[in-house]
Amino acid sequence: MTSHFPILGYDVGGTKIAASLMMSNGKVLATERFDNKDTDPAEMLARLADSGARMIAGAGFKNSDIRGIGVSTPGPADIPNGIMTRPPNNPKWRNVRINETLSNALGIEAIMENDANAGMLAEWFFGAGRGCRDVIYLTMSTGIGGGIIAAGHLIDGTGYYGGEIGHTVIDLNGPECGCGMHGCYEAFCGGRAVALRLQKELAGRPDHAIVKAAGGNVTDIDFMALETAVRQGDAYACRVWDEIMVRNAQGIGILINALNPEKIILGTIAWAAGDLFMEPLRKYLPRFCWQVSLDGCEITTSALRRDIGAYAGPAIVLNHLYEKGLYDPFVQS
């Protein structure tokens, strides 16, 4: 149980795919990246399998040494059957049987998880969540994905839709969300939703600080342009930022009272903005959860940051082995 072993992972995004071979202790042996724009799925899967075989041989292993292939995928997907059903940004990928194809090509079992759960597992095994039994990860990127470890296990739910924290409705009168509901947490705080809101509200205002921060075009406004204008002290940007932080506290406060986690790990937007994000979040949280639960919860940012994708696939394999009783993250380093 104490020796380390090699695992293979793929982080399949809408536009990029990362492949990684690493040891179970987090030592990275090899990584490769692929552009996934306008690619044919059969051709891409063949390239991914070749990449896996190349990395395994390059590290001096045989395929039979590899304890599993972890596949991190954006939703929607048929997780238990390892099928990517309809990934965003790539219309050619419809009902692609990823697990079966990679598994047959390499002779290694493949396991799939959605990308937010895979991010949680990556932080749990290799990052800021190591050793925790009750910990939550929020992606805080274009959308707000969530992964929950409760009582030492990942919460997949009965249909593998567990952890969809970003689609908790926090205001019945809120903006429409990409999922079709109104007032989801993500519709207030997701990077894409915030950008669309600003683009609408600043139409016809080319000299506004946020538009200038985006390079002059209203349609190029993104979350980073907002952050830049906030740091410049623009009054409108600061007001919007404050509204977003109240909503973040609301979404995260619900989690703290519902699950009483020892740690909450926040992804991209939070670590990129730093104290500008964390200070107002901490200020507003007592409005939305009990102080006693808040006192026991460390709120922190991702340790793996932009490398999280490389750890996501291998972490899926470790969790699979853990749930089968073949690996113990609480004993091994």
Ligand SMILES: [Zn+2]
């Ligand atoms: Zn939604």
